[in-house]
Amino acid sequence: xxxxxxxxxxxxxxxxxxxxxxxxxxxxxxxxxxxxxxxxxxxxxxxxxxxxxxxxxxxxxxxxxxxxxxxxxxxxxxxxxxxxxxxxxxxxxxxxxxxxxxxxxxxxxxxxxxxxxxxxxxxxxxxxxxxxxxxxxxxxxxxxxxxxxxxxxxxxxxxxxxxxxxxxxxxxxxxxxxxxxxxxxxxxxxxxxxxxxxxxxxxxxxxxxxxxxxxxxxxxxxxxxxxxxxxxxxxxxxxxxxxxxxxxxxxxxxxxxxxxxxxxxxxxxxxxxxxxxxxxxxxxxxxxxxxxxxxxxxxxxxxxxxxxxxxxxxxxxxxxxxxxxxxxxxxxxxxxxxxxxxxxxxxxxxxxxxxxxxxxxxxxxxxxxxxxxxxxxxxxxxxxxxxxxxxxxxxxxxxxxxxxxxxxxxxxxxxxxxxxxxxxxxxxxxxxxxxxxxxxxxxxxxxxxxxxxxxxxxxxxxxxxxxxxxxxxxxxxxxxxxxxxxxxxxxxxxxxxxxxxxxxxxxxxxxxxxxxxxxxxxxxxxxxxxxxxxxxxxxxxxxxxxxxxxxxxxxxxxxxxxxxxxxxxxxxxxxxxxxxxxxxxxxxxxxxxxxxxxxxxx
Amino acid sequence: xxxxxxxxxxxxxxxxxxxxxxxxxxxxxxxxxxxxxxxxxxxxxxxxxxxxxxxxxxxxxxxxxxxxxxxxxxxxxxxxxxxxxxxxxxxxxxxxxxxxxxxxxxxxxxxxxxxxxxxxxxxxxxxxxxxxxxxxxxxxxxxxxxxxxxxxxxxxxxxxxxxxxxxxxxxxxxxxxxxxxxxxxxxxxxxxxxxxxxxxxxxxxxxxxxxxxxxxxxxxxxxxxxxxxxxxxxxxxxxxxxxxxxxxxxxxxxxxxxxxxxxxxxxxxxxxxxxxxxxxxxxxxxxxxxxxxxxxxxxxxxxxxxxxxxxxxxxxxxxxxxxxxxxxxxxxxxxxxxxxxxxxxxx
Numbered sequence: 001x002x003x004x005x006x007x008x009x010x011x012x013x014x015x016x017x018x019x020x021x022x023x024x025x026x027x028x029x030x031x032x033x034x035x036x037x038x039x040x041x042x043x044x045x046x047x048x049x050x051x052x053x054x055x056x057x058x059x060x061x062x063x064x065x066x067x068x069x070x071x072x073x074x075x076x077x078x079x080x081x082x083x084x085x086x087x088x089x090x091x092x093x094x095x096x097x098x099x100x101x102x103x104x105x106x107x108x109x110x111x112x113x114x115x116x117x118x119x120x121x122x123x124x125x126x127x128x129x130x131x132x133x134x135x136x137x138x139x140x141x142x143x144x145x146x147x148x149x150x151x152x153x154x155x156x157x158x159x160x161x162x163x164x165x166x167x168x169x170x171x172x173x174x175x176x177x178x179x180x181x182x183x184x185x186x187x188x189x190x191x192x193x194x195x196x197x198x199x200x201x202x203x204x205x206x207x208x209x210x211x212x213x214x215x216x217x218x219x220x221x222x223x224x225x226x227x228x229x230x231x232x233x234x235x236x237x238x239x240x241x242x243x244x245x246x247x248x249x250x251x252x253x254x255x256x257x258x259x260x261x262x263x264x265x266x267x268x269x270x271x272x273x274x275x276x277x278x279x280x281x282x283x284x285x286x287x288x289x290x291x292x293x294x295x296x297x298x299x300x301x302x303x304x305x306x307x308x309x310x311x312x313x314x315x316x317x318x319x320x321x322x323x324x325x326x327x328x329x330x331x332x333x334x335x336x337x338x339x340x341x342x343x344x345x346x347x348x349x350x351x352x353x354x355x356x357x358x359x360x361x362x363x364x365x366x367x368x369x370x371x372x373x374x375x376x377x378x379x380x381x382x383x384x385x386x387x388x389x390x391x392x393x394x395x396x397x398x399x400x401x402x403x404x405x406x407x408x409x410x411x412x413x414x415x416x417x418x419x420x421x422x423x424x425x426x427x428x429x430x431x432x433x434x435x436x437x438x439x440x441x442x443x444x445x446x447x448x449x450x451x452x453x454x455x456x457x458x459x460x461x462x463x464x465x466x467x468x469x470x471x472x473x474x475x476x477x478x479x480x481x482x483x484x485x486x487x488x489x490x491x492x493x494x495x496x497x498x499x500x501x502x503x504x505x506x507x508x509x510x511x512x513x514x515x516x517x518x519x520x521x522x523x524x525x526x527x528x529x530x531x532x533x534x535x536x537x538x539x540x541x542x543x544x545x546x547x548x549x550x551x552x553x554x555x556x557x558x559x560x561x562x563x564x565x566x567x568x569x570x571x572x573x574x575x576x577x578x579x580x581x582x583x584x585x586x587x588x589x590x591x592x593x594x595x596x597x598x599x600x601x602x
Numbered sequence: 603x604x605x606x607x608x609x610x611x612x613x614x615x616x617x618x619x620x621x622x623x624x625x626x627x628x629x630x631x632x633x634x635x636x637x638x639x640x641x642x643x644x645x646x647x648x649x650x651x652x653x654x655x656x657x658x659x660x661x662x663x664x665x666x667x668x669x670x671x672x673x674x675x676x677x678x679x680x681x682x683x684x685x686x687x688x689x690x691x692x693x694x695x696x697x698x699x700x701x702x703x704x705x706x707x708x709x710x711x712x713x714x715x716x717x718x719x720x721x722x723x724x725x726x727x728x729x730x731x732x733x734x735x736x737x738x739x740x741x742x743x744x745x746x747x748x749x750x751x752x753x754x755x756x757x758x759x760x761x762x763x764x765x766x767x768x769x770x771x772x773x774x775x776x777x778x779x780x781x782x783x784x785x786x787x788x789x790x791x792x793x794x795x796x797x798x799x800x801x802x803x804x805x806x807x808x809x810x811x812x813x814x815x816x817x818x819x820x821x822x823x824x825x826x827x828x829x830x831x832x833x834x835x836x837x838x839x840x841x842x843x844x845x846x847x848x849x850x851x852x853x854x855x856x857x858x859x860x861x862x863x864x865x866x867x868x869x870x871x872x873x874x875x876x877x878x879x880x881x882x883x884x885x886x887x888x889x890x891x892x893x894x895x896x897x898x899x900x901x902x903x904x905x906x907x908x909x910x911x912x913x914x915x916x917x918x919x920x921x922x923x924x925x926x927x928x929x930x931x932x933x934x935x936x937x938x939x940x941x942x943x944x945x946x947x948x949x
Contacts, residue, residue, distance in 0.1 A: 238794055239721065471660060
């Protein structure tokens with residue numbers, strides 16, 4: 001018994017030692033920046049240090065670098081802060097981009113960063129097919145030629161067959177990795193195979209298949225150690241945390257304030273709340289949270305909030321294959337009944353602002369693109385009388401205070417939401433509560449999780465569901481959410497086709513053409529695709545028509561626009577971006593490497 | 603020696619025969635459960651790559667770019683008909699190859715399971731043994747003092763803790779010690795600033811991070827041990843042989859040994875079974891404390907529809923339970939002479 005007591009005391013003392021330090025000695029914590037990586041929920045110490053691996057321990061802006069960092073602009077997605085690229089020159093119509101590297105740029109192991117590294121990294125990107133590197137020659141916005149101009153300059157040319165306005169962004173978002181570490185990931189004859197794959201010569205299909213088959217190998221590639229072009233390198237990991245240390249060879253190392261970065265693991269929002277309440281995090285991106293938790297977070301010493309533009313909106317989306325939602329008057333009636341301010345207040349009081357109207361876009365982007373035309377859109381202010389008129393126009397009947405279908409059968413309005421999204425669940429409940437008050441029998445049904453929700457909504461199982469819209473900044477991407485594959489328009493090899501509702505992922509089931517006031521009959525899917533390559537003046541015109549179409553036809557009712565809300569703690573570091581900064585959508589690793597973050601002086 | 607050896611041989615043979623029977627039955631059971639779980643897992647609705655596609659679009663990729671990037675992961679999905687997938691899976695299983703993870707592509711499922719298991723075994727084992735030792739001691743005391751107030755209080759504490767769901771207890775403890783009084787970390791296994799190794803800082807940090815999960819495991823099962831032990835002791839106290847021992851005037855210490863030895867027998871079986879359950883029983887606690895063991899791995903694998911990882915986790919849990927059942931049975935045979943002799947009466 002005495003022995004047991006001694007052991008217990010020793011354990012308690014050891015534990016107290018650890019508690020007292022709060023994790024490491026004071027010297028260890030000096031210059032330590034603590035954060036979470038929103039792109040990597042659920043750290044995995046077994047994952048390779050590989051930016052192409054979804055769980056890879058390559059943290060964007062810290063030890064994983066793009067050529068450049070996209071600024072958070074309302075309309076222009078081709079503005080960047082320097083990353084591995086020191087400067088760049090974009091040719092007219094994005095026909096090519098010439099990248100200049102820093103002449104003295106070095107990897108963390110001291111090797112020079114060269115144009116060969118960039119070319120090799122582009123080769124890796126071809127195996128993955130994302131961004132600007134598609135093997136299909138008819139794909140939009142793909143690179144057709146990569147030419148090393150000199151040791152520190154490389155020119156990437158866009159295929160003229162199907163140019164895209166997102167080409168430059170795709171190039172700048174290329175992960176750059178050291179060829180001398182990754183050499184084994186690509187075969188020696190890769191570039192010859194790529195040339196063949198991009199042609200129509202015999203053997204092109206086989207070459208494409210061969211390059212595509214490299215995808216697994218590249219994703220699984222595990223470099224023996226972290227060699228980084230970023231401000232940090234990965235020192236070690238455990239299942240709950242990652243430790244990165246300063247890369248002394250980083251070009252801007254003198255202005256990188258933290259010596260170390262600790263990235264904490266999280267698997268749920270409540271863990272981030274706990275970290276924030278206990279003041280552990282120097283920065284955390286926004287996460288949905290109730291008002292009382294927000295109150296506690298901002299009460300913690302040093303904690304503060306920075307807000308800015310986030311090109312994401314939340315909407316109620318209709319399956320127009322289902323009655324009565326095929327009738328525009330019903331959709332308009334619902335828009336007149338829902339008090340979006342009230343819904344937003346309940347669902348996302350801290351991270352959203354009620355949508356002024358439905359345009360398919362975030363209201364800030366809509367104002368920037370449309371100017372005065374935005375104000376001319378129907379705002380669908382709460383108007384029960386107008387809603388009743390619309391329902392009557394749709395043939396709906398009100399019997400004993402309840403709206404019914406035109407044939408008098410009951411109308412049960414069901415909104416589906418994934419159970420794990422607390423803001424969506426709260427929003428849907430607020431909407432159904434308002435609709436029930438207006439005599440519409442409405443209910444919320446939750447789906448177990450997001451993968452199941454996405455599968456079921458795509459299969460057309462829901463009448464109405466919450467759906468993210470306005471995913472910008474590219475106008476093409478924004479309107480793909482309303483007039484893309486989920487609404488029947490599919491792009492194959494540069495050719496657009498419209499599939500019937502209920503087929504091949506067309507769950508929104510809207511009409512192929514819409515009569516737009518003052519414009520006439522338009523094919524919104526066709527217009528949306530044109531946004532990919534149209535010059536800015538034409539883009540503006542198209543956006544005006546599509547916003548008007550969305551406003552009249554209401555394939556969705558926009559509920560709230562998200563606000564990019566970041567948490568910062570100024571106890572240890574200062575210099576965080578101010579409200580509405582164009583760096584707010586970038587990771588704090590980028591803020592650090594740009595030299596914005598400073599150590600707090602005692 | 604020869605005479606003793608001759609006497610022991612049939613007993614040893616019995617044990618070996620019994621063990622062999624258990625192993626064969628256990629093997630069949632594992633095969634059946636693995637097959638059933640394989641089929642169920644493959645039929646879980648939800649497309650793992652659709653969620654990946656959606657997250658890339660949300661980050662600003664065009665639908666076409668996101669489709670291509672998502673397609674790069676197809677190689678990590680099981681291919682062929684369900685039957686072909688099953689044959690592939692079983693073939694791999696016999697070579698101890700559970701396939702590659704989809705959520706951490708390129709990493710073997712066995713590697714992921716191996717990393718997670720240690721973080722489950724140690725806290726659950728410590729918590730379970732701690733609660734067992736404290737629970738049975740308090741249980742005996744509560745039985746002996748069952749007509750007194752202290753006995754009532756102890757039994758009540760057992761009932762309350764036994765009735766409290768594990769996740770409620772975990773949430774309460776987490777809220778108190780990581781948020782209201784943030785003296786314990788709210789996740790992880792050790793502070794990364796400590797160099798891993800045999801040093802006070804690192805070991806202290808390991809203990810500090812494991813403390814709340816261990817306490818929760820211990821408290822969650824403590825009530826059950828008290829109640830089971832109390833009930834068992836009360837039953838034994840009423841047995842004739844205890845009355846006989848008292849009438850023969852045996853010392854209280856000897857009588858206590860009689861009582862304890864007989865009362866604890868059924869609890870050993872429960873202990874062995876609960877140790878088997880420890881692989882799968884940690885889901886809520888690990889999720890709430892963000893403690894990266896097998897339970898958290900299983901939840902994450904379900905969320906990401908990582909079929910191979912789910913299958914591996916279920917297999918490990920099944921094997922653990924089957925082995926625990928065999929151990930419990932063999933243990934019972936060893937410690938209870940009535941079972942060993944095949945008779946139903948005490949000798």
